[in-house]
Amino acid sequence: MPIKKTPVDELVVFGYDLKQRRVYLGTPVNCLSADTQIGEISPESAEMLSRVLDRMEDEFSNKPIEVHLSTFGGCVYSALKIIDRLQSSSCQIKIVASGPIMSAGFVIFSVGDIRQCHPHTRFMCHAAKTDEISGTTTDIKMESAELEWISNTYAEILKENTRMPLDFWKGLLRSSRDVFMSAQEVKDLGLADQILSHKKRGNLRRGPRFKSLNKPFDSDTVQATVNKIFKRMDMPTLSEVTVNRPKVEPIDESLFIDETPVPDDFDQTSRDVLEISKQGLAQIVEGEKDKNLAWNKCSLKN
Numbered sequence: 001m002p003i004k005k006t007p008v009d010e011l012v013v014f015g016y017d018l019k020q021r022r023v024y025l026g027t028p029v030n031c032l033s034a035d036t037q038i039g040e041i042s043p044e045s046a047e048m049l050s051r052v053l054d055r056m057e058d059e060f061s062n063k064p065i066e067v068h069l070s071t072f073g074g075c076v077y078s079a080l081k082i083i084d085r086l087q088s089s090s091c092q093i094k095i096v097a098s099g100p101i102m103s104a105g106f107v108i109f110s111v112g113d114i115r116q117c118h119p120h121t122r123f124m125c126h127a128a129k130t131d132e133i134s135g136t137t138t139d140i141k142m143e144s145a146e147l148e149w150i151s152n153t154y155a156e157i158l159k160e161n162t163r164m165p166l167d168f169w170k171g172l173l174r175s176s177r178d179v180f181m182s183a184q185e186v187k188d189l190g191l192a193d194q195i196l197s198h199k200k201r202g203n204l205r206r207g208p209r210f211k212s213l214n215k216p217f218d219s220d221t222v223q224a225t226v227n228k229i230f231k232r233m234d235m236p237t238l239s240e241v242t243v244n245r246p247k248v249e250p251i252d253e254s255l256f257i258d259e260t261p262v263p264d265d266f267d268q269t270s271r272d273v274l275e276i277s278k279q280g281l282a283q284i285v286e287g288e289k290d291k292n293l294a295w296n297k298c299s300l301k302n
Helices: 043-059 076-087 104-110 137-161 166-173 183-188 208-214 219-232 268-274 278-288
Strands: 022-025 065-071 093-102 114-117 122-125 179-181
Touching (some): 043 076, 093 104, 104 122, 104 137
Parallel strands (some): 022 065, 065 093
16 A cells, blocks of 8 residues: 655655655755765765665565666765665666766666666776775774775676676776776676667757757858857867758657646645755754764765
8 A cells, every 4th residue: 555655755856756766866865965965875865765765665565666876976885785775675676877877876877677878978987995094004904905895895796787707897996097988888898788869859949949050140250259269268260160061850759849837736745845944854864864873974985
């Protein structure tokens, strides 16, 4: 039986949509705080993801869940918590990647049951890092051993979820360099299953855009504008500017422009949610925190 939803459950703007069974991972629930970078894998985002998955599984234990992922990385322990939680779910997990999928996010993406990415998604992996290793000789040895364990664990996860062998991933994850990859490259490695295609938008662009790009223009004006921009950058001006020829964009007849007004009573719940104040949300999150968890500190980043 579906569980009655509360305003906090419906906080789509903060990354969770129980009705559509979507989670937007990478933007933390405390994104109103100046202390946390947008898109960071953090103890907060890992904890709230775990709670939201629990709620979705309690409602429907076998319906698929979409995780929309975009992140520059973050806390390695939070990433491992997310990976464990996703792989222990009774639901099929589809991960849809866009923007940056870097560092810890690179490994999280690999464990999805269905892994999709947009064409311009940018992937990056590198060795696990810490801000500084210092202290006694014993401390340094212990810290180095922990970094080695993290690197080996990440390599094992990637081996299990791609077509590439363990030695390949160990080599990449021990490199001192940031290794960037395109969507097609990670698909070739077996990390992504599908690269999503853009919509054919021709019939959505028949108005001002089409007229603007296809009407006659003054070539001297374009030449002057280009030269002015190049001079601003201290670059040599061009003797002649060649412009693109007008093109006919492909059309998808299933796409159309619906200009009818949205009904006044549409989705009253979403309006109720937006009335929750920043202070009220902060109090809710604060009251839910585990007192033994250092929410804003995680020395090992990836």
